[in-house]
Amino acid sequence: MSGFDHKKYRPFPTINLPDRQWPNQVLDKAPTWCSVDLRDGNQALIDPMTVAQKKRLFQLLVKLGFKEIEVGFPAASQPDFDFVRALIEENMIPDDVTVQVLTQAREALIDRTIEALKGAKKAIVHVYNSTSTVQREQVFCLERNQIIDIAVNGVRMVKERVEKHTDTEWRLEYSPESFTGTELDFAVEICDAVVEEWGPNPEQKIILNLPATVEMSTPNVFADQIEWFCRNIKHRECLEISMHTHNDRGCAVAAAELGVMAGADRVEGTLMGNGERTGNMDVITMAMNLYSQGVDPELDLADVTEIIQVYEACTNLEVHPRHPYIGELVYTAFSGSHQDAIKKCLSKYDASKPWEVAYLPIDPKDLGRSYEAVIRINSQSGKGGVAYILEAELGLKLPRWLQIEFAGKVQRYTEEQARELKQQEIIDLFQQHYLNTEQQFELVTYKLERSDNDFLNATIRCGDQIIELSGDGNGAIHALTEALSAYIEQPVQIAEYSEHALSAGSDAKAVTYVQVKLGDAVNTGVAISEDTVAANLNAVLAAASALIQEKDLIAA
Ligand SMILES: CC(=O)SCCNC(=O)CCNC(=O)[C@H](O)C(C)(C)COP(=O)(O)OP(=O)(O)OC[C@H]1O[C@@H](n2cnc3c(N)ncnc32)[C@H](O)[C@@H]1OP(=O)(O)O
Numbered sequence: 265m266s267g268f269d270h271k272k273y274r275p276f277p278t279i280n281l282p283d284r285q286w287p288n289q290v291l292d293k294a295p296t297w298c299s300v301d302l303r304d305g306n307q308a309l310i311d312p313m314t315v316a317q318k319k320r321l322f323q324l325l326v327k328l329g330f331k332e333i334e335v336g337f338p339a340a341s342q343p344d345f346d347f348v349r350a351l352i353e354e355n356m357i358p359d360d361v362t363v364q365v366l367t368q369a370r371e372a373l374i375d376r377t378i379e380a381l382k383g384a385k386k387a388i389v390h391v392y393n394s395t396s397t398v399q400r401e402q403v404f405c406l407e408r409n410q411i412i413d414i415a416v417n418g419v420r421m422v423k424e425r426v427e428k429h430t431d432t433e434w435r436l437e438y439s440p441e442s443f444t445g446t447e448l449d450f451a452v453e454i455c456d457a458v459v460e461e462w463g464p465n466p467e468q469k470i471i472l473n474l475p476a477t478v479e480m481s482t483p484n485v486f487a488d489q490i491e492w493f494c495r496n497i498k499h500r501e502c503l504e505i506s507m508h509t510h511n512d513r514g515c516a517v518a519a520a521e522l523g524v525m526a527g528a529d530r531v532e533g534t535l536m537g538n539g540e541r542t543g544n545m546d547v548i549t550m551a552m553n554l555y556s557q558g559v560d561p562e563l564d565l566a567d568v569t570e571i572i573q574v575y576e577a578c579t580n581l582e583v584h585p586r587h588p589y590i591g592e593l594v595y596t597a598f599s600g601s602h603q604d605a606i607k608k609c610l611s612k613y614d615a616s617k618p619w620e621v622a623y624l625p626i627d628p629k630d631l632g633r634s635y636e637a638v639i640r641i642n643s644q645s646g647k648g649g650v651a652y653i654l655e656a657e658l659g660l661k662l663p664r665w666l667q668i669e670f671a672g673k674v675q676r677y678t679e680e681q682a683r684e685l686k687q688q689e690i691i692d693l694f695q696q697h698y699l700n701t702e703q704q705f706e707l708v709t710y711k712l713e714r715s716d717n718d719f720l721n722a723t724i725r726c727g728d729q730i731i732e733l734s735g736d737g738n739g740a741i742h743a744l745t746e747a748l749s750a751y752i753e754q755p756v757q758i759a760e761y762s763e764h765a766l767s768a769g770s771d772a773k774a775v776t777y778v779q780v781k782l783g784d785a786v787n788t789g790v791a792i793s794e795d796t797v798a799a800n801l802n803a804v805l806a807a808a809s810a811l812i813q814e815k816d817l818i819a820a
């Protein structure tokens with residue numbers, strides 16, 4: 265039992281719609297998008313945007329492909345008014361973009377709104393009034409018919425004014441604000457009255473926008489509300505049903521998705537979901553959700569860096585690192601098993617087939633993210649991630665036994681440091697342990713005579729001395745271990761061995777990984793050379809040096 269008095273709240277009533285159809289629908293095309301960043305997003309900021317900031321954000325929204333953009337509440341403030349004027353007077357609105365403005369159903373505000381839009385080629389006038397029970401009873405203290413009068417009078421005032429400006433192509437949007445808290449029969453009644461007042465016309469559809477001004481229920485109940493409304497509203501063919509969901513319960517995107525399945529045509533939302541309280545529906549998330557299902561989102565969101573830069577500069581808000589699709593960390597795997605699975609899937613990925621990579625719902629490259637940023641190493645990581653970085657950065661395909669060995673060293677280091685390791689630190693650690701080691705034996709020159717039993721003659725620097733070693737065996741490595749065994753009078757054996765080409769072309773290099781055994785002791789050597797035999801010999805010498813030195817076996 266929590267200490268909360270949960271009886272303070274009531275469950276949201278369910279909708280009686282036993283033959284609901286929306287659960288059987290599939291989202292297979294993008295809705296009409298309308299950005300309300302410059303209005304709902306703006307009204308929720310600590311410091312509303314300046315005209316310059318609004319211009320910058322408007323230009324980004326146009327670039328992303330929004331064709332309907334709510335640019336403000338021009339009657340609210342001088343900057344809001346001036347911005348709309350600037351858009352029109354500076355010819356900033358492309359022909360295929362329609363600007364939308366919001367107003368309450370009050371004469372002075374409507375006058376100012378129409379004044380702001382003078383000279384626009386196309387415009388949507390968005391009128392709203394609150395219709396929910398709580399607003400009617402406690403805020404407006406009015407009966408249902410009086411609330412309908414506010415809406416109808418508002419629409420009439422808009423109609424009378426726009427009729428005087430025939431150079432603009434006008435559309436009406438009406439929102440029964442607080443729709444989610446409104447009895448459905450009343451929502452339909454007030455919207456029918458608005459449509460009758462404006463005049464239904466299938467050529468010039470009225471937008472009826474159904475807002476979850478406050479998100480009050482699970483998204484399935486919201487979808488029932490939308491389906492019920494769509495079934496019962498008159499003149500459906502003359503209407504574009506829009507939704508405007510807020511995120512109070514964290515389900516604004518889910519509600520909008522189910523709402524489209526339930527019959528809505530249009531979705532209002534904002535970038536990153538900026539908006540009142542917990543925000544509006546996040547257009548980026550909904551669009552990318554569609555994209556991840558193979559549906560064209562009809563918005564160009566590929567340049568995430570620019571989107572984030574402009575958004576942060578205009579709103580003074582920061583994008584959360586875990587924000588769906590675009591947060592800094594959302595394609596990053598720290599945990600070992602995730603890294604291992606991503607590495608394996610990416611190595612098998614065939615670009616001609618549908619994307620199928622564990623833990624990555626979409627290809628990070630689609631949003632300008634590199635795979636390098638996908639795998640990051642901390643104490644939760646494993647061999648797969650470490651190996652991925654060495655392969656991605658140095659082209660080294662570590663054999664499994666060396667992945668395990670090196671991951672252990674990385675693990676100890678990251679635990680000591682108690683933090684994430686940068687890619688360069690992993691590379692440095694590898695070089696320090698395997699490539700830049702100070703070794704007793706260094707190859708100066710060699711001669712390998714190939715026959716049934718290869719014969720090796722190698723000149724080796726050992727401290728200040730130059731020594732000649734020779735031996736024969738099945739290949740250069742075997743011949744060298746035979747030569748070393750004879751020199752130190754103890755058997756030197758190869759426990760593990762692997763090699764691969766490092767790069768293609770005439771300047772190709774080879775890399776050899778070996779594990780050398782001397783008595784009970786083992787040690788690893790790695791060497792890179794333009795000559796495969798030299799890479800083999802150097803790797804063996806690197807591994808053997810430390811063992812021989814440790815056992816103090818160098819002949820005087
Ligand atoms: C859910 C939403 O996001 S709705 C959009 C909300 N956005 C905003 O409010 C931001 C911009 N608003 C503003 O700058 C201001 O509210 C203004 C300039 C529009 C109006 O300011 P004011 O008139 O000073 O005050 P306020 O907004 O408090 O007005 C409330 C009055 O309008 C009435 N009212 C509120 N909404 C509406 C409406 N949609 N239609 C008609 N009347 C309305 C109220 O009943 C109240 O009436 P009262 O004064 O008789 O009590």
Ligand SMILES: CC(C)C(=O)C(=O)O
Nearest residue numbers: 392439441442475477
């Ligand atoms: C004005 C309306 C559409 C609104 O922003 C809301 O209800 O949330």
Ligand SMILES: [Mg+2]
Nearest residue numbers: 304477508540
């Ligand atoms: Mg809103």
